Amino acid sequence: MSPTAAAGSSNRALRFFEATIVKKAVVAVTGLVLFGFVTGHMLGNLQIFLGPERLNAYAAFLKSNLELLWGARITLLISVFAHIFFTIQLWQLKNQARPVAYVKKVNSHSSAASRTMYYSGPVILAFVVYHLLHFTVGAVHPHFSETDVYSNVVYGFLQLPVALSYMVAVGLLCMHLSHGIASIPQTLGFNHPVHTPKIKAAARVIATLYFLGYASIPVGVMTGIIRLSSMSL
């Protein structure tokens, strides 16, 4: 009798996803997809500084190609689902793995971002839901227009609590990214004494830039740099 456990499930695919390393790799790959979306979304949104025509035309273009739109939406949806599904499994494992907590525990060598992934994630998810209801569906938007994305944004961010909570959420998102981006190569098996520190530094720079990029929109609205155009009035 072998004292060590043999493999779990006999089904090859199921067995593949049983391993935490594979679960984590799925989280990394889907994270990468979502990072791609966050990048495109930011670049698209920044067109707001170019005026209402430009942004509304961009929005109309996105909506005009249904295959592309739903293709992207389905990919994102699957990614979000898988990202969360496997993270929940890993989180459950974490709780099982240390049933008795330390009376005193110091975590001084790791970043706050890395230790709060399990908490920043759900907050970001809640924000995404709100954000969709706010700007995409319009259910919680007081002045929603199907076509005028530009004024939706301006009206939305003229409400101070909305703008502030948006900035907090984006801050958390970027914190999540700063650990997430640096972590992807490690999870997928790449670590190098020269490149890994560079990747870590780059992840911090990217996270900061993205925060500035996203935050610039509500800040622009509140400071009056982005204003309602006469057309929309």
Place this chain on the structure above:
Amino acid sequence: MQRYEAKDVSPDMSFLEMLDVVNEKLIAEGTAPITFEHDCREGICGSCGFMINGVAHGPKSGTTVCQLHMRSFKDGDELYLEPWRAKAFPVLKDLMVDRNAFDRIIAAGGFITARTGSAQDANSIPVPKAYADRAMDAAACIGCGACVASCPNASAALFTGAKISHLGLLPQGQAERDRRALRMIAQFSSELFGSCTNIGECEAACPKHISLSVIAQMNGDYLKASVRDRGAVKESSD
């Protein structure tokens, strides 16, 4: 938590010698001494280890508890001692835990099969110095469990990764590389260790400074082996 007072502590004492002194006094008073694991007391056997004020092996980097000296503390300091806490490391008594899960992970595949007497001449397998050095870095693991203890996920990734890296970096270890990764990880999972989320507390706590890069190598080896897997996991070990 039980409170003890340590008197007559010299700064030249090791931490365990301080506990010896406390225990001698407890025995003289007719109280039960504190149980803690220790053996070589020179930082290599990996027997000792517990949390001191929330830090595995205490405040000095690259140092096991047995080599930690009281000059690292001030007179009057209040120290919280706790055993390693993880589902996979049941507490046996006081500061002593059962780490046999580590042995089972090694048994599952942490070796190179080389039947006694079957080896070719040692110099017929050249190993580039850089690889030999990296293998040695990973092989320095003493199996103390500080990585698991300090990991917020209670993961044994650093321990498992260290062995997978040590053997996987050497030409002798290639034949069993896939099988090793698949079987060791299967065992790792069945022991109820948590999953690595690349936090890095293990690396900081490791008394032998084993680097997170061993975990990356483990991840890569496992993913590749999984893709190539033709049922190696199921194969019986006989």
Place this chain on the structure above:
Amino acid sequence: MQLDSRIPSGPIEKAWEKTRFEMKLVNPANKRKFTVIVVGTGLGGGAAAASLGELGYNVKCFCFQDSPRRAHSIAAQGGINAAKNYQNDGDSIYRLFYDTVKGGDFRAREHNVYRLAQNSVSIIDQCVAQGVPFAREYGGLLANRSFGGAQVSRTFYARGQTGQQLLLGAYQALEAQIDSGRVTMYPRTEMLDLVVIDGKARGIITRNLVTGKIESHVADAVVLASGGYGNVYYLSTNAKGSNCTAIWRAHKRGAAFANPCFTQIHPTCIPVSGEYQSKLTLMSESLRNDGRIWVPLQKGDKRPASQIPENERDYYLERRYPSFGNLVPRDVASRAAKAVCDEGRGVGETGLGVYLDFAESISRLGRGAIEERYGNLFEMYERITGENPYEMPMRIYPAIHYTMGGLWVDYQLMSSIPGLFVLGEANFSDHGANRLGASALMQGLSDGYFIIPYTLGNYLASNKLAKVDAGAPEVRNVLSEVENSVKRLLSIKGKRTVTSFHRELGKIMWDHCGMARNAEGLKQAIRQIRALREEFWRDVNVPGSGDDLNQQLENAGRVADFFELGELMCVDALERNESCGGHFREEFQTDEGEAMRDDEHYQYVAAWEYMGPDAPHQLNKEPLNFEYVHPAQRSYK
């Protein structure tokens, strides 16, 4: 007692081959029907259990630690010798054999040593195949260094952790066998007695250190690889758990104990800092390659080292041994350190220390070069002492490190009890009166990988062994004796702690049976040990019960055995009226203070036989013959 060393006849080069050919073999299909017990999982036991498992025997393996990977072989730093001659510097099996016999001061069996040198070559092959990350040159081939005063570079090493890496190799092989089901591992289990039935070793009695349960295990043969007994001195470089219990209890069941007084003192350890000291830490001998050893010329010179000018320093090794200088063998270096400290010229708070100074090497080679060579060791020194050895010289002092003595074994590593085999430091066989550096690892692995797999098979194939049941009366009797002795320890409930007794015993041993011995001191030591032992059994306080994890109880049993062994060591040292290797009798020295052997009267192995609790041990002599290496006085001048 009849001691048959079973040394094969014919030329020494062919002796082992001839023996192997003459051995009987166990049919492959029958191997699994034999149960073999292995006690200890260091290099000897780990390698043996793994190899016997591979062969198909049903192996039960025991260690007192929580895992087989923690055996004290792990702490060996320097390296392992092998006659590979990879450096083309003139090494050969014969030269390694010659050096080891000479280094052992002509008190080892030539045939055993020759076989050790032969096996050394296969050991390196085996370990490399297992993935031991030995140091390499840029070309990818194995690197070597010269070690412990050898004139050739034959030492293989893995940084300063050679023992660790070799042990992990054996441990991993053992775990693979555990996984395959051929070896059953019993960690945290201590052997407390040997079961002998019809004159043959047939099992052991153990205590589960977690539950306290005392159990019996029966087998067809028993292999002891439980290490050395240096902890009889309380302070030594051994691990705290290292003990003599397995071999001592086997001795009391009839296994002869050979040369108990042959102990090795390592010259470069960190000195004792206070009464609370629990163990001594070794600094690798390699430090002597670049460090210069000195003490002040004047007695009681308390100035800091930096304020003592060059002409007021005594580089005593370089002065006394101009050709070997700081690299003289361990026993010589240790005695010289003791001599200058006895003169009152020792350094440090206690006066028991000498300087190991790197200032000259640092100025000649640069700090970087020294850091590259000894960085880890310097760090370790600073961690322990709080002093920076780059700025001030290290303080070092000799400490007990290894015991050459052990259970007597024949050429096939079988003790005087048939079916009881003894490997590694636990036996006496290969190092004579002094062990050379980097030879202990070699012997452990040679015994475990390359000797016991053959000789054990020979024993099993040539003896008809009746089936033994764990319920047999012989087994049950020993079991109840063990239970009673545990109960006895627990029932005393006196005033003194186990450690306080152990510390006092250690001091007696160190003062009278340590680096230098004399008849008067030894006689006094025997009296003191007897009195202390009597007090121990009257006044020791072992708290708690026997029904759970009780470290004090474990320790009490071990210390009780150290008392008896310590006395025998003194008896042996007193009986051996000569100086040889690590055994230095002050009455027997040359005018220059060097060891003086007496080959005419003492060229034998002293194998002591246990005659009962109240009777003195009986001495049996196995004469030693030197056909190949002719005894001469060792000279390192």
